[in-house]
Amino acid sequence: MSSQNIIEVQGLVKWYPVKAGVFQKVVGYVKAVDDVSFNIKRGETLGLVGESGCGKTTTARCMLRLIEPTKGRILFNGRDIMKFNREELRKIRPRMQVIFQDPYSSLNPRLTVKEIIGEALAFHGIARGKELEERVKELLEMVGLAPHHMRRFPHEFSGGQRQRIGITRALATNPDLVVCDEPVSALDVSIQSQILNLLEDLQARLGVSYLFIAHGLNVVKHVSHRVGVMYLGKLVEITESDEIYKNPLHPYTQALISAIPVPDPKVRRQKILLEGDVPSPFNPPEGCRFWTRCRYAMDVCRREEPGLIECAPGHMVACHLYGR
């Protein structure tokens, strides 16, 4: 079972200490990610959704140890990378890559496309000289850019093209896992679908796994095999992509689903409007973190935090409404 998983995240925690006063005493913690567990299979895409500030990006960064997690186990190809030292981590980095949200700040303006894509190949001794150039050309063609583009600088490209360069950079070292951190949020709608299709094509061709982060379910629906929903640093529901649309269990997921616009003016659907704001992760509500905005909130929700339980095969949810 575990050999099937490219990565297993167990009990991932990231608390940021909040310091105050002259002596910088720790007065509390911002619980950005609080006990999150999931796994991603080979060649699979796990979508991760949730509103701004719910800890999706922190989860992904911690998973790659770009941010040091407070606690947790991360098994990448069966090895616990939390135990890795800097050198070991550096060696494994080419196998897990990131595609960033902003195609404008994600490319170094002083480097040519060839340098941007080829740097990791040269640094890790994967290819050099003529071989490197061939590899860069091949990669550029694979993402729909021309080989002669490699001599240009990032500012000569459009947003969509830049995102393709970012994708190429991530795929250059043949990674097993790529974190796509809202890769289409900054693009035009017409370009969005092109990039999403490209990502799907590349997955079919290379067998790479994706952790796909987005703040809306409509984008994730396109590309994900499974979807996880986060709220205030917690994973509240995780299941197959189809299942989450047909049968959302968690009240928060239901609200998210009802917020997807339907491109048909005749369809009247009842929207679930969430009231109030997301509570501060510095001082999250006792019990279930969602109860302050939940329309089914019960007494038990205020007292006890629900665990993630499997209430249908492959369908995990953390809510007191189920499993009792």
Add this chain to the structure above:
Amino acid sequence: MDKTFHSKSASLWGDAWRRLKKNRPAVAGLVVIIVLIIVAVMAPVISPADPIKTDLPNRLKPPGAPSAICKNGVYILGSDEFGRDILSRVIYGTRISLSVGIISQAIVTVIGVTMGALAGYYGGMMDMLVMRTADILFAFPELLFYIGVMFALGPSIYNIFIALALIGWAGVARLVRSQVLYLREMEYVEAARAQGFSDARIILRHILPNCMGPIIVSVTMGIPGAILSEATLSFLGLGVQPPTPSWGNMIYAARGYMLTNPWYSVWPGVAIMITVFSFNLLGDGLRDALDPRLKR
């Protein structure tokens, strides 16, 4: 069509150069600086006399007076209290001023960039240590600090470099640190970390090249300051020692003859003014040219 696109593919430096060329005052400053550099390098060839050769009967002659020691037979800018040719002394003074300006800024920049980059990139204790040291240096009255250092080390041109570098790096470090703090959060730096590059590579290849603009401006703007400091120290007798000519010690020597021979003090003063002004014009122009926000 493809061809025109390629010619446009000039790097950011090419872009900056094009913008600098349109800025007339900056170009004028640059031209004057180039002329000054040529004058400094060619000093022995172009100066009419040996700058330390005295001719006591011809002391304090006005400009245009006949001269025995000048190749052309005339003191073009007059003679000083030992009958030395002022023009030759001003020309040789260029060497001192430019070398103090450029070399001291080179030292300041190397130290400042290194310190600033380490403080900004690593943060924590490193940052604390470097920036508090810089704060302490900022708190010193600059001139008093220079005077103290020169007293301690003794007057010489090399000790001027040391005095200027000791305090000057703090400003550059502060500038570079703030740039690094900003650039470190850029996604391409995170991408570089995600690709497993070493810290040295990330700093040298992904961060520092992107703050070259402000560094170049700070160097250019720092040179006139260093030139003025050298002139001040030499004026106070703590810098370049006579008979070696420096603009500062010339003004010092001339101050006793202000009423009888005002020209004497004017020439080195004008030389300082032109040099400082040119560097400032160029610095201003570079700042505008290298600022990406002003890109049209």
